[in-house]
Amino acid sequence: MSLLRNFIIFLIYINSLSYALQCTTDCYFQSNLSTTFEIPKSCNQIILAKNCGIRMSFSYSPYYSSLSFNLQHSNYSLGDFYSASVELSDGGSFDFYYSIDHTCNHKDDCAIEFANNNIRNILRRLDFNHADLIRELSPLLSTNVSIETSDVACFDSNERVRQCGIVTKPGQCQAVQQLTGRQKTNRTCNYEAYRGAKSVSIYDFGSFASFSITCNRSLCNGPMTQQAIKEIMFKYNITKTTDGRLNNGLRLSLSSTFLLSIIVFLLYA
Numbered sequence: 001m002s003l004l005r006n007f008i009i010f011l012i013y014i015n016s017l018s019y020a021l022q023c024t025t026d027c028y029f030q031s032n033l034s035t036t037f038e039i040p041k042s043c044n045q046i047i048l049a050k051n052c053g054i055r056m057s058f059s060y061s062p063y064y065s066s067l068s069f070n071l072q073h074s075n076y077s078l079g080d081f082y083s084a085s086v087e088l089s090d091g092g093s094f095d096f097y098y099s100i101d102h103t104c105n106h107k108d109d110c111a112i113e114f115a116n117n118n119i120r121n122i123l124r125r126l127d128f129n130h131a132d133l134i135r136e137l138s139p140l141l142s143t144n145v146s147i148e149t150s151d152v153a154c155f156d157s158n159e160r161v162r163q164c165g166i167v168t169k170p171g172q173c174q175a176v177q178q179l180t181g182r183q184k185t186n187r188t189c190n191y192e193a194y195r196g197a198k199s200v201s202i203y204d205f206g207s208f209a210s211f212s213i214t215c216n217r218s219l220c221n222g223p224m225t226q227q228a229i230k231e232i233m234f235k236y237n238i239t240k241t242t243d244g245r246l247n248n249g250l251r252l253s254l255s256s257t258f259l260l261s262i263i264v265f266l267l268y269a
Contacts, residue, residue, distance in 0.1 A: 022108040023052035027071040037119045039071075039112060049073030054111035056122065057099040060130050067123075071111060074103045082204040082246035084238055086133070087197035088142055094134045095197075098126060098238070125237045136232050140225050141198040141215040153218045154189045161219065164189030172198070172214055173221035179209035179244055187221050190214070200229055202239065204246035211244035 027043035053074030059066045081101040088094050100122070104110040154164040154173035164171040169191060177185040201212045213229055215221060230244045240248055 021049055021052060021105055021110075022046050023049045023073040024071045024109055024112060025049070025073045028068070030066055030068045033065060033067055033123065037069075037115055043071065047073050051078065051103045051105045052109060052111040053101065053103045054115055055099060055101045056115060056119065057097070058122070058126055060096040060126075061094060062131075069115065078103050078105060079206055080247055083202065084233075084246060085199060085201045086137060087199045088134065088138060089197050094130075096130055096133070098122075128236045133232070133236050136235075137200065137229065140229055140232075141200070141213065141217070141220060143217045151218075152189075152216060155187045155219060155222045157185065157187050159187070159222065162189060164191075172216045173219070174212065174214050175221035175226050176210060176212040177226065177244070179204075179211055180207065185223075185226075200233065202233070202244060202246055206247055209245055209247075 024039065024043055024045065025047045026045050027039070029040050029043065031037060051074040053072050055068075055070040055072075057066075057068045057070075059068075080103075082099070084098045086094065086096050100118075102111055102114045104114060107113070152164045152171060152173065153161050154171075155175075156162050164173060171189045171191040173187075174190045175185055175187045177183065197214075198216060199212075199214045201210075201214075203210050211226075211230065213221060213226060215225075219225075230239070231242055233239045233244065234242045239246055
């Protein structure tokens with residue numbers, strides 16, 4: 001019993017140390033794409049926290065481009081969360097968005113270190129002709145025919161053809177694929193989204209990832225179209241694999257201090 005009591009005390013002590021991390025927090029700023037990453041002097045609020053975190057976001061449209069950073073202390077699991085999306089609007093407009101949420105606890109202000117070490121590589125990956133990307137995606141996602149004056153057919157999850165949008169009740173086709181585990185794909189018609197943008201959306205936690213498309217061409221949510229879109233996203237270096245992954249590694253969910261405590265317990269038990 002004394003060994004168990006000592007181990008519990010040790011865990012409590014280790015856990016208290018984990019909150020002694022100094023993290024810059026409540027710091028949001030935008031940066032010029034051509035300048036080096038630098039924390040503004042106004043970002044001077046430091047807090048003791050369990051984890052440090054940062055969100056790096058890149059946005060691009062024909063009218064603007066921006067790179068933003070948001071430093072916050074975090075209590076979420078360690079690791080990275082990637083997301084990317086492309087939205088096509090009627091009239092030829094589009095929006096491209098890419099972000100990374102990083103959480104760490106190996107040293108003070110480790111989130112700033114992550115940004116310094118990775119921002120150049122991220123910007124190199126995103127340095128492509130966005131108009132060319134849209135030209136390749138548009139024929140797969142959208143049609144020039146008004147969705148409100150035409151019928152639309154979609155695949156269901158069993159890849160059977162189903163009527164989706166009709167003139168009196170227009171809709172859009174959707175395909176949502178889980179890229180981890182059983183990799184199941186849900187194919188359907190969405191009547192609620194017919195006025196929304198045609199889009200590609202990707203989320204990657206490492207241990208969970210998904211790849212989704214929303215489109216208004218008949219049968220545009222089938223496996224062949226989905227794979228063609230994945231290959232385009234890979235071609236432009238947005239994804240790291242041809243199956244649509246933004247991140248190859250698994251998310252770390254156990255803290256190093258907790259792992260250390262387990263090792264110490266096993267050594268001295």
